[in-house]
Amino acid sequence: MPSPPTPRSVPPPPVADTSAYDLLERGWVPVREGEARRKVGLRELFEQAHVLTDIETSPPPGASALWRVLTVIAARITDLDDMTCGSDAWNDRQADVLAKGCFDQDAIEKYFGRHPGRFRLFDPSRPWLQDPRLREQCKTSSGVNKLVMFRPAGNNQVWFNHATALTPPPLRADEAVFHLLTQLYYGPSGQCTPRTAGTVSGGNSKAGPLRRTISFHPVGRTVFESLVAGIPPVHHYDTGGLDQAPWETDDLPDPTRRLAPRPSGIGGVLTGRFQHAVLLQPSADGEYATDTWITWAWRDQEFPAEDPYLIYQQNKEGTYYARQADASRALWRDFDALLMEDTGDNHARRPTVLAAVEDLRGSLLPELRARAYGFDQDGQTRDKEWMAGITPAMLALANEDGVPHAISTMRQTAELLEGQLRHALREAWIAINDPSNGEGKAQRTGIAHGPWQADGSFRYWPRAERLFWERVRARRFNQVTEEFKQLALDVYDEVTDRNTVVLQPRIKRAIEMKRELINGRKRQRGGNGQGGDVM
Incomplete structure (x- = not known):
């Protein structure tokens, strides 16, 4: 087994021009205008937001983080960040901004003019969303591979990417921005590059504020509409703390105070809860990131705050927590939770x-x-899969009497029938592999659940999604149970028929008996030895 690479010594300060890679001017945000695609800087993005159709960024976690950053800037430009503004007045102001149809050009210049140099990715004194003190406070760097979550780092196995720690390819600056954002919002907890700040030191960090979550953002016909509609009512987030984004503060954060500042307002809630400190090292020409430092930002637990783009659900103890992302769960199964205050x-x-x-x-x-x-x-270091999706333009269904409840009932019915399908397939597999003549009662110990459950779910969910959207579009919510039950029965027959080429009498009997579990019935033997149905 090869020995791990030796830690790198702290590299010398960058020689890149301090004006290199200004995120206001350089084209780094992928946008679409109709069918045309290009990259723009932050200034052009806001100046042209009313003609840009969408922002097309990857990976999805970086896109989620970017929309939060852009929302803070949009709120500042439109004065929709005023926490003293009451609900009605704030709603009126948002409507007035939308009626104008674009961001005010003078307001854009005024905002960016208040923070000169703060949007430079590699600035030696105030690099954007980074901490330049990490060069001195960390004995070693973390490596550029550590910044990219799908690259192997340290002694991890090389599977899908061959960028080893011995030969780490540099990152283009426009790509590095999104990986920087991903680390700050979705970074892991646990061991990190050790850091010593004054008398405070440590080699572990807490998880990023969005780790393992799924975010939902409103999307309009233009970037302008998407940004303005995506500004949350800020009076909900007045906690008495400072409403500032990291690039708006005069001083760098003080890690010796241990506890993170109380997040308040749109700047604090959306960009003020990072638990990691990061620093990028540029190449000599300022076009690439060649190394990184990734470590802790605060030693004690962060002040909690609810994110306005997350679904919160209740556990058995009555506590609300953010719904976790699940790559196996299709977006339509969350649609009712986007329309209702309580899905039941x-x-x-x-x-x-x-x-x-x-x-x-x-x-x-x-x-x-x-x-x-x-x-x-997971909550620590394992990154499984990221995903993105979009709903039809149906958020207005929230205002139709009875429709959100009907949609929620249909979703719950679909999930119930899928659960019964999986149960039936599991019991059928156990029964046909049980030497007790297919009864599935005796000698069951050690019999695995088999492959049929996964096969059934794989077949069921795409068809259930098509059925769901067909019914939603037609506002047809009657006989929901019957239709999803028939779907489950069809899938059951497909799975069992495909996997049992020669149907011996015992096997066929077991499959037919367990099929009834989808109907909510179970089979029991009557006094005459014949099977009978009971509910």
Whole structure:
């Protein structure tokens, strides 16, 4: 086994020009205008937001983080960050901004002019969203591979990417920005590059504020509409702390105070809860990131705050927590939670920003869709899969009497029938592999559940999704149980028929008996030795 690479010594300061890679001017954000695609800087993005159709960023976690950053800037430019503004006045102001149809050009210049040099990715004194003190406070760097979550780092196995720690390829600066954002919002907890700040030191960090969550953002016809509709009512987030984004503060954060500042307002909630400190090292020409430092930002637990783009649901103890991302769960299964304040089965509470867009019912609401960005992770270091999806323009269904409840009932019915399908397939597999003549009662110890459950779910969910959207579009909510039950029965027959080429009498009998579990029945033997149905 090869020995691990030796730690790198702290490299010398960069020689790149301090004005290199200004995120205001350099083209790094991928956007679409109709069918045309290009990359723009932050200044052009806001100046042209009303003609840009969408932002097309990858990976999805970086896109989710970018929309939060852009939302803070949009709120500042439009004065929709005023926490003293009451609910009605704030709604009126948002409607007035939308009616103008674009961001005010003078307001854009005024905002960016207040923070000169703060959007330079590699600035030696205030690099954007980074801490330049890490060069001195960390004895070694973390390596550029550590910044990219799908690259192997340290002694990890090389599977899908061959960028080893011995030969780490540099990252283009426009790519490095999104990996920087991903680390800050979705970074892992646990061991990290050790850091010593004054008398405070440590070699472990807490997880990023969005780790293993799924976010939902309103999407309009233009980037301008998406940004303005995506600004949450900020009066919900006045906690008495400072409403500042990292690039707006005069001083760097003080890690010796141990506890993170109380997040308040749109700047604090969306960009003020990072648990990691990061620093990128540029190449000599300032076009690439060649190394990174990734370590802790605060030693004690962060002040909690609810994110306006997350679904919160209730556990058995009555505590609300953010719904976790699940790569095996399709977006449509969260659709009812985007329309309702309480879905009933898990008491899911829709994202604050989607509850607020109901006030746009006379203008933008019928055009709005919801885009999801999720990152399926564990709580520490394992990153499984990220995903993205978008709903049809149906958020206005929240205002139709009885429709959200009917949609939620249909989703719950589909999940119930899928559960019964999996149960039936599991019991059938056990029964045909049980030497007790297919009864599935005796000698069951040690019999695995088999492959049929996964096969059944794989076949069921795509068809259930098509059926769901067909019914939603047609507003047809009658006989839901019968239709999803028939779907489950069809899938059951496909799975069992495909996997049992020669149907011996015992096997056929076991499959038919367990099929009844989908109907909510179980078979029991009557006094005459014949099977009978009981509910």
